[in-house]
Amino acid sequence: MRILHTADWHFGRQLEGRDRRAEQAAFVDELCRIADERSVDLVLIAGDVYDSVNPPAWAEELFYDALERLSREGTRGVVVIAGNHDQPERVRAAAPLATKHGIVLLGLPKEAPLIMEEAPSDRVRIVAGGPSWLELAVPGCEHHAVVLALPYPSESRLKELLSESFTQEQMQLAFSGRIAELLADLARHFRDDTVNLVTSHLFVMGGLETDSERPIQIGGAMTVSPLAFPEKADYVALGHLHRLQKLRDKPIVRYSGSPLSYSFSEAGQSKAVVLVDVVPGTEVREEIVYLTSGRPLARWKATEGIEQVERWLAEGRDAGAWIDLELHVSDVIDPAEFQRLRKLSDDFIKIQRVVVRDDRDEDGGEERVELAELTPEQLFRRFYERKRGVQPDDRLVAMFERLLAETGGEEEAE
Known part of the structure; x- marks a missing residue:
């Protein structure tokens, strides 16, 4: 059986106010193409299909379009679990209809899939199941898949209170132990003649984070040991962390990462997405398939000013990427010049100006003076001198300070 593992789609998410809808739709096209070209039998989507509990309508439409295309008219299995961003009931709302197409939608831990009482042999069949597990028959596959499916298992969603008096360390051990206990109990459904899989949305100790994940634990209290997953599992497909990474070899415990860069x-x-080939009793094979549909993100640090930025753009540096620009300048930028810079490219997501004055200190070294280190008065004096060629007199500075006080804040001088 060939399994495709993906997670953390975050449909509806933006990048500093920029719409990612076109990129997310392109990802769906690429994912479906990979599934078809590589003859995938089962797709595991490990949570956070949406970026919020109340996603825009187009995000829901894109999700359902992806499910319909991936299921290939009920001949390919699809299992979806809710993540910490998802509203569980929203994820599973279409389960009665989805089940008829071999699609399993689970919103809460301990939730049971709908069993298909009757289904033709040339369609995916859910032949057995219970709270947090199911057995799936896929056309053309000699072996059934047993999937332990555990959507984001917070205390509230588990409907369990682990402790009110534990320290953070005790809470972490208790949570990890509870997940290990739950999975060990579910693992009794694994058999020697089945493809044995686990999918969940949680934080595993040792995983590398990025800024785009919103924490699901406080100070590590809701983290799980890599050893919590049952030995009899062939593959553990995780969601939550956005970086592609493997945390254990036997069984393979892996995050597929997000399909787009979100910070x-x-x-x-x-x-990437991950392809896994499993035949009971043989070594599991996995393949990383890198994606091309999302725009890359790039950080530019222009220490030579706007001219360097113009040169990079002319050279086609990081073509097609969203750009976070840190611009070093020797003085405050004229507003018109700053607007001209913004118009040089639509790819600039952020432009951070760093004002650096290269002076010599007593030892002959360079002194860096950044914008944040200057007072409003100093900024005003530097700007006035740059525009007029002379220092403002004390009366003009006093008028500036009075005007500043009347506005009730210290606004950024451009």
Whole structure:
């Protein structure tokens, strides 16, 4: 059986106010193409299909379009679990209809899939199941898949109170132990003649984070040991962390990562899905398939001013990428010049100006003076001198300070 593992789609998410809808739709096209070209039998989507509990209508439409195309008219299995961003009831709302197409939608831990009483042999069949597990028959596959499916297991969603008096360390051990206990109990459904899989949405100790994940634990209290997953599992498909990474070899415990980069902390990362080939009793084979549909993110640090930025653009540096620009200048930028810079490219997501004055200190070294280190009065004096060629007199500075006080805040001088 060939399994495709993906997670953390975050449909509806933006990047500093920029719409990612076109990129997310392109990802769906690429994902469906990979599934068809690589003859995938089962798709595991490990949570956070949406970016919020109340996603825009187009995000829901895109999700359902993806499910319909992936299921291939009920001949390919699809299992979806809710993540910490998802509203569980929203994820599973279409389960009665989805089940008829071999699609399993689970919103809460301990939730049971709908069993298909009758289904033709040339369609995916859910032949057995219970709270947090199911057995799936896929056309053309000799072996059934047993999937332990555990949507985001917070205390509230588990409907369990682990402790009111534990320290943070005790809470972490209790939570990890509870997940291990729950999975060990579910693992009794694994058999030697089945493809044995686990999918969940949680934080595993040792995983590398990025800035684009919103924490699901406080100080590590809701983290799980890599050893919590049952030995009899062939593959553990995780969601939550946006970086592609493996945390254990036997069984394979892996995050597929997000299909798009959702913060500049992910600049330079390659995005992927994971293909896994499992035959009971043989060694599991996995393959990383890198994605090309999302725009990359790049960080530019222009220490030579606007001219350097113009040169990079002319050279086609990081063509097609969203850009976070840090611009070093020797003085405050004229507003018109700053607007001209913004118009040089639509790819600039953020432009951070760093004012640096290269002076010599007593030892002959360079002194860096950044914008944040200057008072409003100093900024005003530097700007006035740059525009007029002379220092403002004390009366003009006093008028500036009075005007500043009347506005009730210290606004950024451009």
